[in-house]
Amino acid sequence: xxxxxxxxxxxxxxxxQQPPRQRPRGGRARKTAGDWLILxxxxxxxxxxxxxxxxxxxxxxxxxxxxxxxxxxSLPTSLSFDGITAFWERVDFPRKLWNSxxxxxxxxxxxxxxxxFNAFALGIGRVRGRTWLVLLILLANMxxxxxxxxxxxxxxxxxxxxxxxxxxxxxxxxxxxxxxTYLLASVYGTFxxxxxxxxxxDGASRWQILWRVxxxxxxxxxxxxxIFFFIWTWNEFLIPLTFLVGNDNQTVPVAITVLQGDRLMDxxxxxxxxxxxxxxTLIFFLIFQRTxxxxxxxxxxx
Amino acid sequence: xxxxxRSKERAKRPTTSLIPGSSRSSFWPYLVPGLALLTxxxxxxxxxxxxxxxxxxxxxxxxEFIGLENWVELFGDTTFWTSFRxxxxxxxxxxxVPTVVGLVLAAMLFDLIxxxxxxRLASFLRATYYLPQILPGxxxxxxxxxxxxxxxxxxxxVLAAVGLGGLQGNWLGDPDTALPSIMVIMVWVxxxxxxxIFMAALQRVDPELYxxxxxxxxxxxxxxxxxxxxxxxxxxxxxxxxxAIAALKVFSPIYALTGGGxxxxxxxxxxxxxxxxxxxxxVGYGATIATALTVVIAVVSIIFVLVxxxxxxxxxxx
Numbered sequence: 001x002x003x004x005x006x007x008x009x010x011x012x013x014x015x016x017q018q019p020p021r022q023r024p025r026g027g028r029a030r031k032t033a034g035d036w037l038i039l040x041x042x043x044x045x046x047x048x049x050x051x052x053x054x055x056x057x058x059x060x061x062x063x064x065x066x067x068x069x070x071x072x073x074s075l076p077t078s079l080s081f082d083g084i085t086a087f088w089e090r091v092d093f094p095r096k097l098w099n100s101x102x103x104x105x106x107x108x109x110x111x112x113x114x115x116x117f118n119a120f121a122l123g124i125g126r127v128r129g130r131t132w133l134v135l136l137i138l139l140a141n142m143x144x145x146x147x148x149x150x151x152x153x154x155x156x157x158x159x160x161x162x163x164x165x166x167x168x169x170x171x172x173x174x175x176x177x178x179x180x181t182y183l184l185a186s187v188y189g190t191f192x193x194x195x196x197x198x199x200x201x202d203g204a205s206r207w208q209i210l211w212r213v214x215x216x217x218x219x220x221x222x223x224x225x226x227i228f229f230f231i232w233t234w235n236e237f238l239i240p241l242t243f244l245v246g247n248d249n250q251t252v253p254v255a256i257t258v259l260q261g262d263r264l265m266d267x268x269x270x271x272x273x274x275x276x277x278x279x280x281t282l283i284f285f286l287i288f289q290r291t292x293x294x295x296x297x298x299x300x301x302x
Numbered sequence: 303x304x305x306x307x308r309s310k311e312r313a314k315r316p317t318t319s320l321i322p323g324s325s326r327s328s329f330w331p332y333l334v335p336g337l338a339l340l341t342x343x344x345x346x347x348x349x350x351x352x353x354x355x356x357x358x359x360x361x362x363x364x365x366e367f368i369g370l371e372n373w374v375e376l377f378g379d380t381t382f383w384t385s386f387r388x389x390x391x392x393x394x395x396x397x398x399v400p401t402v403v404g405l406v407l408a409a410m411l412f413d414l415i416x417x418x419x420x421x422r423l424a425s426f427l428r429a430t431y432y433l434p435q436i437l438p439g440x441x442x443x444x445x446x447x448x449x450x451x452x453x454x455x456x457x458x459x460v461l462a463a464v465g466l467g468g469l470q471g472n473w474l475g476d477p478d479t480a481l482p483s484i485m486v487i488m489v490w491v492x493x494x495x496x497x498x499i500f501m502a503a504l505q506r507v508d509p510e511l512y513x514x515x516x517x518x519x520x521x522x523x524x525x526x527x528x529x530x531x532x533x534x535x536x537x538x539x540x541x542x543x544x545x546a547i548a549a550l551k552v553f554s555p556i557y558a559l560t561g562g563g564x565x566x567x568x569x570x571x572x573x574x575x576x577x578x579x580x581x582x583x584x585v586g587y588g589a590t591i592a593t594a595l596t597v598v599i600a601v602v603s604i605i606f607v608l609v610x611x612x613x614x615x616x617x618x619x620x
Contacts, residue, residue: 035418042407042415046430049490052445053433055456072448072456073463118336125319125329131611135604137336140344141544142599144551144572146579147592150354151347174343177336183540196321206324210332235438237554238576253438257558260444270448274441281436289429 056278059271060084067268083272091255092247093276099244100234100251100280103165103172108229110173112222115180120210122181123188124196134185140178145238156243163246171239176229187221188214220291227288231281252277348596354589361583372590382591385571386598388481389550392570395485396492396549401542403489404496407431409526411497412504413512428501432494439491443558446487450474474560477567484559484568491555492548496541503534535613543606550599571595 059072063080070077087093118137122130152171153162161167191214199209215222240251250258256273319326355372357365376382416424434442449456452472461469473483507530515525531538553572556562562569562577569577571591578588 031418035414038410038414039419042410042427045407046427049433049493050430052442052449053437055449056445071454071459073459114336114339117332121329121332124321125324125326125332127326127329127333131607133333135600135607137340138603138607139348139600140340142547142551142596142603143344143348144553144575144592144595144599146553146572146575146588147351147596148343148347149579150585150589151350152343155342155346170339171343174339179544181336186536191320193320200321200323206321206328209321231436235436237438237440238557253440256438256444257440267448270444274445277441278437281438282433285432285436286429289425 056271056274059268060275062268064266064268083268086269087273087276091259095248096250096252096255097280099165099249103168103251104230104233106169107172107176107233108226111176111180111229112225114173114177115184115225118181119184119188122185124191134182137178137181140175149242163244163249165249167243168240172233172236176232180225187218223291227291230284234281351589351593354586355593357586359585361585372587376590376594381566381569381574384566385569385574388568388570391481391485392488392549392552393546395488397542397545399489400492400496400545404493405500408497408500408504409530412501428497431497434491435494439554440558442491443555447559450483475564477564480560480564480568492545499537499541500534503537507533539610543603546602547599
């Protein structure tokens, strides 16, 4: 950290951590009819986007009888937790929640690490042929996932990792780090040169420069990647569905989808399952919302 | 890239690493873990698939070499071309509309609502727009399917309630409304992503530039085009490329909403490959569809990255 306290370092950090610019000037008073109209449009769009979520919320707490009489649009006449408890118990929800959490968290950390190493070589090291290397790595993101299913099924079965969460963790580490490498390599390509020069004059090795200069300064961008990777992995469906066949290994989205075929599922239970499936990522998103905006601003693509 | 500009570009291209005294090749060890994993998880399965495209393989007996038969069949396959026509619709719904509308919304939220009504309201609206992005795709499909279903679906009930009962329909089951319905759903899913990225990027724009332009008599749209769009261009690239890749390989909403139907009218390449792989057990043909799709995505991405690199370089040269 000492290195970043050089004048160049402080400027760079200040520039990177600049708070969002607000313009109090211009006065909150000067609001024309046009401004109100635009606000109205923006709020209406927001409402329209939120409608399905409000419907989930309203119907998750209804009893099946209440739904049968009032239909999907009415508010529940009394709070019923039947749907939620029915779903919770039927799928052993805590177990699925832990699986999803464990897979997403491990993938997020590993993928950020791999992205950082890759981007260090590509963006800072500028190794020969880096544009084509980025494209090769991006292949992981470009491939339709169906391509991977047959070959990886045979490969993982061979090494005894089929129906094991680690198979899914390895696959998504590669897929997510492709996006991370693409974004970070371009951020690192414009990394303040003075900082790197100062560090290397101080006799720091490449490894030390990576951990003591580049890592702390790009931390906001790395946190954004961490959040994206977590949410994206959480929401993945096809590969967990294929590789985690055992009931004990399933993730939340897979468990919910598998239940849809169940004849015993009524609408309120379906709605409750959607609510429980969405809640963890929603909470995660609300906690890290601030990091998200600050981070993208700081590193951004350039 | 035109050949004429090639030598010029070469000369401009930096040939040293950013760390003085470290040669470019000394960075290779850092690529080893990433490239090793990539080889096993991506490259080998991809080559395996390319091999399967030249075989007839039903998953049980070993693959039988049949040369180019799958590829010949593919080019005459109307379902395959339908799936790509639907891909174009997906690009409109997942790339063009969200990027353009997202750009306008982000500018509106940041520049107008954030400034005149407070940043809190702007962040709240942004979070609302982003909601569908954090919803797992299959769950979104379940909820939407339930809203749009013909008997007692929420949308039909709303239409009946406001006296537009005549407009009620079997939204996803009718070939005429299935495509537009899915397009609207995909816009809903995708819109929040550009808004969040663009709003963050807008914080880089110097407000004084705007004030200067305002003094010069530029109207909102002129300022938007000349200042906003040019400054956040890198983000526009990232958003367009990642959305385009997502649109070309879209799978789970189609899988969960309509299963490619009614009939095969809403089939997309990724779903077509999936159904050949796992429903018809025509693994060789499924691999051919998937490989063709990969080639299309790769070509689009290569063009994108090359154009982006070129613009970045001409920017640096200035």
